[in-house]
Amino acid sequence: MTGKAAGLPVLVAGGGVAGMQAALHLADAGVPVVLAEREGFLGGQVFRLDKVYPTDHCAFCPVWPKARACRSHPLIRLRLKARLETVEEDGEGTVAVLRVAPDAVDADRCVFCGRCMAACPRGAVVGRPDDIPHDPSTAPRAIVLDDLCDGCGACAAACPASAIEKSALGRREPSFERIPVRTVVHATGFREPVPHPAPEFGAGTHPDILTAMAFEKLTAEFAKGDGPLRCPSDGRPAKSVAFVQCAGARDMRHIPHCSAVCCMHASKHARWLKRRDPSLDVAIYHTDLRTPGKGQEAYMRAARAEGVRFFHARPGLVAPLDQQRAKGVLLRHEAAEKVASTVVDLVVLNGGLACNPSTVDGATPGNGTDSGRPGISRACGFCREPADIARSVIQAGAVVAALLQELADCVPGDAMEASRG
Amino acid sequence: MSAVAVCFVCQWCAQIGAERAGRDRLQLPGGFVMVPVPCAGAVPVDVVLRAFADGAEGVAVLGCHLGGCHHNQGNRGASVRLALLGATLATLGVHPHRLLVSFGSAHEGHQFASVVEGFMTRLGALSQGADLALLRGRLEGAALAPGCDLPPREPEAGAPSPLPADILEEARRLLASGEVGHVLGLAVTDGGVLPEVFSTPQELERAVAASKYPLAKTFWRFMGGMPQGTSAALVCRPCDARAVREQTKMAQYEGQTVRCLTLGCSEEDAHKCGCANPGVDAPSYVALPDPLADLDPAGRIAFWRDSFQRCIKCYGCRNVCPVCICPSCRLEDETFVPPGILPPPPLPWHACRALHVADRCVGCGACQDACPSGLPLLALHGSLSGHLHRESAYIAGMGMTSPIAAAMAAQGPCGGPPPAWGEPGGARGADREVRHG
Amino acid sequence: MADAVVLCTCCGAMEEIFDMAAIEERLKGGGSAPVPMCVVPRLCSREGARLAADRMRQLPPGGLVIGACAFSARGDAVMGMLAEEGVRDIPVHWADLREGCAFVHPGDAKGATMKAADILAMGLADLGRADGGAPVLRTPPHRRVLILGGGPAGLAAARAALQRGVDVTLVEKRPAIGGMLPMLRKLFPDMGSSSDMLARLDLPAGVDLRTATAVSELRPALGGFTVTLKGVKGDGKPEELSVGAVILAMGGQPVLPKGRLRYGELAGIASQMELETRLAKAERNPDDAASLPRKAVFVQCVAAREDDRPYCSAVCCPAALKNGMRLLECVPDAEVTVLHRNVCMPGRELESFYRLARERGVRMRPMDPEVPLEILEEDGKVSGVRMQDASSGETVTLPCDGLACSTPVAPAPDAAKLAAMLGVRLDDMGFVCGEEPARPLETPVRGVFCCGSVRWPCTVAQAVEEGAAAGLLAATHVAEPSATPSWRPLNVAHATATILDRDCSGCGRCLAACPHGACVPDRGSGPRRTVAVLADRCEGCGGCAAVCPTGAARIAFRPVAGVVEGLRRVLEVA
Known part of the structure; x- marks a missing residue:
């Protein structure tokens, strides 16, 4: 590595827990970082959660200080609404190409005074993304909803901080930013695949068959209101909920791997449902129950003690009943070598979480963070190996430790000077 | 409108939740102020009393959800201590809606809003409550009010009697063998029955027992003046022995050795003292009349107003209390107890002391005996001891634990099984507020 | 020097609801001198910060109340800009007038104005009773990291910490490093050799390695900790070192299946670790394969996932499958059946490994945990196992000539002692606790980290990851003394607790309340013990001050007296 490269930043692609932790580790070691996050806020999937296992913390609290630190660390440059398009290696070095989504509001200038929201005749300027149950951002700012905006510019005129660029309103095309970097750390996390890989679980066929994150959103909304859990289809109170584990996962036809977090995720939901309404019938249909982490088995045992029922069975069919004749969702599963049918009000499908695309290459299992070659990008978090919050944070530390080994010619003092210059 | 309510918000979940409510521009009722604190466990009960x-x-x-505290179990500690405060308020007849402990999460601005809204609405319904005068100490001047029904008590030390033979023998043996250097007991002097330190077996000839003389505080003062390495024994009643154990829990005898030679108390003695539990190592309950038993909240308010208005702030209760061992006392801190106000407002005074000693009070009754105005202090302290017994099966002086310390040491989900919801220390289902009283 | 108030109008938005003159008037109340007040249109800008700083320079205040948005919105930026303009080292109280007041009382200008004035008054009261002026400075940590344990976790930690340019001392009580690695010959999931792994983890030059050395004492001290080592090096005399951070990496120990499944009573019944040793011998010398079982049954979750030990030890399923495959390789016509209660192999790598094991012929049977296994014997040797198959419900007899019990990993025997010395709490199973879930390797005690099986049973690969991450954290802790820990939500005032010795009764309530091990018993000037605060560990949570009956424990910048006085001002009693 030449001296010129010494001042270049490391790009961390992904601003979830793993990415934020990696960025903080690097920055604390004096390495400048560009942290690129696809959404308009840091936090990733964790900030879409209501509570986390096994501590029952709210998902926001333990992670928010990391987001805040990423925002304010002098060595971290935050690029929100930016995805890593590609990584180019030419003779000179590595260039990360970011695809940046258009954002008419300059988040650094916006003071969140609210004048733009009041000025917009269409209600297209809001204070938080409304497709997520809670406000996941750590710093409030105005957000323009592209579908509703017609570019009239009333918001820009009303803004006292010149934070809205009228010409940028309604723009759809992304821009591309090329950043010379030393290397890339991938931390792009996971997504629930759409369409669902396994049709026999009925995902998408009925509003009462939900994926795990959709259920998270529903019950977080539920926490907002008083009253019982309601079926999305017709609003009637739900009396029974079934969690189906490994839906589409651990299945050579669809997704062969195990997503590691779903058993605990379902237990968490199940316990919270029972707490809110002990009369609710809550059942978890599982293959292998996986509780290897700290406090997890105890959490699961508590769920059992609180009345959550566990069935060792993978349903072969989940389908809505003919709504004319009866309400509910049918599950067909094996029980004592016979086929049983159960009807419940809500079904939650867990499993089959897909690792988001990244360019993981050459990671050696066993000591997976050491690829042995300098300048090769690394991955941490769910995109590399299904992991929960604790494991993602640990992986981020391990990846950066190995990376620093390779960037050994980057002395902290030099890097700070280079970044200021 | 000026503020009528105070909301302490922890800087983690509660304050962020409040900020969310603001960001979402949820409308909140007026009349409250927020005091950010580092942790729900950082709210001193004394400040709450003073605010009232x-x-x-x-x-x-x-604060944060139980199990989610960022300072280990601070919110659980807050829950236990404020539950005690709630029990005190209930004893006094104060409406339970006046104190709220709620656990929430940072995500939920609407939850914060609904908690505050509910709280302020409930408070609004109480704005003319008779308990307000009691809270604020608007009591009439000190006059002996009739009709305060206390069980008859013997304030005298009681006639002296010889020590039981086994106690005397043990005391002699301890001194003779050098196992202890001193034995504190009672002796008859010109001034009557008074404490005396016996240093040789011969001196023990003069030792007597008197059923009412409290010795634990005297013993504490005595040992405070003795050097490290001193070992001494105390001939005393069961309540004193329990008090000495509480003093030991408070590290008052580190580097010293103390032994209690405990005289037994009969049921008759217990009735005379108003002592509900004259046991030492195991409980031994005596059924006593409870002056508060048949009183509804309005009756309790009247009962306590009548009592507290007689207080002359002599500090006698604190001075004789064997577990009041602080070198500097909150009751003399001008911030909390501004001087020159008589009778002192009940919450920062009586309730404050009761809460400070709640998990230490052994029910010896020395405070009530010492009170020149005949305040029914045993009823106040006893109600808190009863609360701790119901919630944590705790009896002061009978073991080396403390329920408040235990709550804060309790491990959460990553340190063992969490408490089931519905248990003390657990929140209750959808109603995440823990209201007291 | 009076305290001053800076109000930000958020580009004029606050002026639409607050009556600034009325606020100033209300703050004056009580006939005292007017409080210097400065109204700035936008504090979170260079111009705004400069404006405020200029006003502060004209009238140097003792303390500053900033009335603006919520701290989480723009607080960091404002404090940074004010510092750059020279406003630093004075106590600051941040008052949220926006999210906490203006935004939530939109229709009530009068009420909102009064509330804003009240909030500012409380802030002034807070400042008025703050102890002292300068923030408490923590002692910079010693630039040395102490690692306890020379297994995979400790070795990885040493490497990572050394790379950051700090000094590293690694203490291992056994004569050689490696931890449990030498007991395992092959590692999953790639059947790599443990000696290769050991070579990869070999310590770089520069690590102060102390083998055959025990820790006899570990005390908190200014700048971190003082450790007393007793080792073979030197002349066996105890040696004291000052370190800035400690990493607990003492690992775990496998539990022996004593009293279970007739272990120790019948021949042919072994623990999984004992089988591991025999497989290693057979792999080195094929003649030894003759002693391996031909029909092997592995029983999972022995002495685990039960009431006495309600946790899953995470490594036993992978280990069993690994050994099953090795057995089949050594003895090609052998049969291996694994009796399990859920196969715990989450994720991608382990799931692939599980699939591979089944492809190679390892058989899996789920057993009903409610029905105890029956061990069948013949001539003092195990001959079979009778079990209830959980999926079919049938009772099945499996003939076998070898039974291996998979038992859990328990924490290292010295974990409790060392944790107690440091003030670190253990969970009810004896494992060290970090701050789950987002700071799993950081204990609540500042400067003490944990990794590997002493924290929770983990595979060698995971131990290496955890060690590297912990080493990085520890090195950052000692190398960046002035950095605010990234997890603290508020850094407006560097609040720490102090305990006034003369007012302390030694009662110890604060000892129970402190989660960070910052309150420690002390020897005061009086006859009885007192308690003191280690400022380096204090996080300013206020727990001690809340439970202290005398007021001896107090938090600088968060004075209880200030809160009381502030509330008194706003709770007007008619």
Whole structure:
């Protein structure tokens, strides 16, 4: 590595827990970082959660200080609404190409005074993304909803901080930013695949068959209101909920791997449902129950003690009943070598979480963070190996430790000077 | 409108939740102020008492979900201590809606809003409550009010009697063998029955027992003046022995050795003292009349107003209390107890002391005996001891634990099984507020 | 020097609801001198910060109340800009007038104005009773990291910490490093050799390695900790070192299946670790394969996932499958059946490994945990196992000539002692606790980290990851003394607790309340013990001050007296 490269930043692609932790580790070691996050806020999937296992913390609290630190660390440059398009290696070095989504509001200038929201005749300027149950951002700012905006510019005129660029309103095309970097750390996390890989679980066929994150959103909304859990289809109170584990996962036809977090995720939901309404019938249909982490088995045992029922069975069919004749969702599963049918009000499908695309290459299992070659990008978090919050944070530390080994010619003092210059 | 309620919000979940409510521009009722604190466990009960006395009609403490505290179990500690405060308020007849402890999460601005809204609405319904005068200390001047029904008691030390043979023998043996250097007991002097330190077996000839003389505090003072390495024994009643154990829990005898030679108390003695539990190592309950038993909240308010208005702030209760061992006392801190006000407002005074000693009070009754105005202090302290017994099966002086310390040491989900919801220390289902009283 | 108030109008938005003159008037109340007040249109800008700083320079205040948005919105930026303009080292109280007041009382200008004035008054009261002026400075940590344990976790930690340019001392009580690695010959999931792994983890030059050395004492001290080592090096005399951070990496120990499944009573019944040793011998010398079982049954979750030990030890399923495959390789016509209660192999790598094991012929049977296994014997040797198959419900007899019990990993025997010395709490199973879930390797005690099986049973690969991450954290802790820990939500005032010795009764309530091990018993000037605060560990949570009956424990910048006085001002009693 030449001296010129010494001042270049490391790009961390992904601003979830793993990415934020990696960025903080690097920055604390004096390495400048560009942290690129696809959404308009840091936090990733964790900030879409209501509570986390096994501590029952709210998902926001333990992670928010990391987001805040990423925002304010002098060595971290935050690029929100930016995805890593590609990584180019030419003779000179590595260039990360970011695809940046258009954002008419300059988040650094916006003071969140609210004048733009009041000025917009269409209600297209809001204070938080409304497709997520809670406000996941750590710093409030105005957000323009592209579908509703017609570019009239009333918001820009009303803004006292010149934070809205009228010409940028309604723009759809992304821009591309090329950043010379030393290397890339991938931390792009996971997504629930759409369409669902396994049709026999009925995902998408009925509003009462939900994926795990959709259920998270529903019950977080539920926490907002008083009253019982309601079926999305017709609003009637739900009396029974079934969690189906490994839906589409651990299945050579669809997704062969195990997503590691779903058993605990379902237990968490199940316990919270029972707490809110002990009369609710809550059942978890599982293959292998996986509780290897700290406090997890105890959490699961508590769920059992609180009345959550566990069935060792993978349903072969989940389908809505003919709504004319009866309400509910049918599950067909094996029980004592016979086929049983159960009807419940809500079904939650867990499993089959897909690792988001990244360019993981050459990671050696066993000591997976050491690829042995300098300048090769690394991955941490769910995109590399299904992991929960604790494991993602640990992986981020391990990846950066190995990376620093390779960037050994980057002395902290030099890097700070280079970044200021 | 000026503020009538105080909301303590922890800087993690509660304050961020409040900020969310603001960001979402949820409309909140007026009349409350927020005091950010580092942790729900950082809210001193004394400040809550003082807030009531200064004009708050309600106080809320909002923290993170149980199990989610960022300072280990601070919110659980807050829950236990504020539950005790709630029990005190209930004893006094104060409406339970005036104190709220609620656990929430940072995500939920709407939850914060609904908690505050509910709290302020409930408070609004109480704005003319008779308990406000009691909270704020608007009591009439000190006059002996009739009709305060106390069981008859013998304030005298009681006639001296010889020590039981086994106690005398043990005391002699301890001194003779050098196992202890001193034995504190009672002796008859010109002034009557008084404490005396016996240093040789011969001196023990003069030792007597008197059923009412409290010795634990005297013993504490005595040992405070003795050097490290001193070992001494105390001939005393069961309540004194329990008090000495509480003093030991408070590290008052580190580097010293203490032994209690405990005289037994009969049921008759217990009735005379108003002592509900004259056991030492195991409980031994005596059924006593409870002056508060048949009183509804209005009756309790009247009962306590009549009592507290007689207080002349002599500090006698604190001075004789064997577990009041602080070198500097909150009751003399001008911030909490501004001087020159008689009778002192009940919350920062009586309730404050009761809460400070709640998990230490052994029910010896020395405070009530010492009170020149005949305040029914045993009823106040006893109600808190009863609360701790119901919630944590705890009896002061009978073991080396403390329920408050235990709550804060309790491990959460990553340190063992969490408490089931519905248990003390657990929140209750959808109603995540823990209201007391 | 009076305290001053800076109000930000958020580009004029606050002026639409607050009556600034009325606020100033209300703050004056009580006939005292007017409080210097400065109204700035936008504090979170260079111009705004400069404006405020200029006003502060004209009238140097003792303390500053900033009335603006919520701290989480723009607080960091404002404090940074004010510092750059020279406003630093004075106590600051941040008052949220926006999210906490203006935004939530939109229709009530009068009420909102009064509330804003009240909030500012409380802030002034807070400042008025703050102890002292300068923030408490923590002692910079010693630039040395102490690692306890020379297994995979400790070795990885040493490498990572050394790379950051700090000094590293690694203490291992056994004569050689490696931890449990030498007991395992092959590692999953790639059947790599443990000696290769050991070579990869070999310590770089520069690590102060102390083998055959025990820790006899570990005390908190200014700048971190003082450790007393007793080792073979030197002349066996105890040696004291000052370190800035400690990493607990003492690992775990496998539990022996004593009293279970007739282990120790019948021949042919072994623990999984014992089988591991025999497989290693057979792999080195094929003649030894003759002693391996031909029909092997592995029983999972022995002495685990039960009431006495309600946790899953995470490594036993992978280990069993690994050994099953090795057995089949050594003895090609052998049969291996694994009796399990859920196969715990989450994720991608382990799931692939599980699939591979089944492809190679390892058989899996789920057993009903409610029905105890029956061990069948013949001539003092195990001959079979009778079990209830959980999926079919049938009772099945499996003939076998070898039974291996998979038992859990328990924490290292010295974990409790060392944790107690440091003030670190253990969970009810004896494992060290970090701050789950987002700071799993950081204990609540500042400067003490944990990794590997002493924290929770983990595979060698995971131990290496955890060690590297912990080493990085520890090195950052000692190398960046002035950095605010990234997890603290508020850094407006560097609040720490102090305990006034003369007012302290030694009662110890604060000892129970402190989660960070910052309150420690002390020897005061009086006859009885007192308690003191280690400022380096204090996080300013206020727990001690809340439970202290005398007021001896107090938090600088968060004075209880200030809160009381502030509330008194706003709770007007008619």
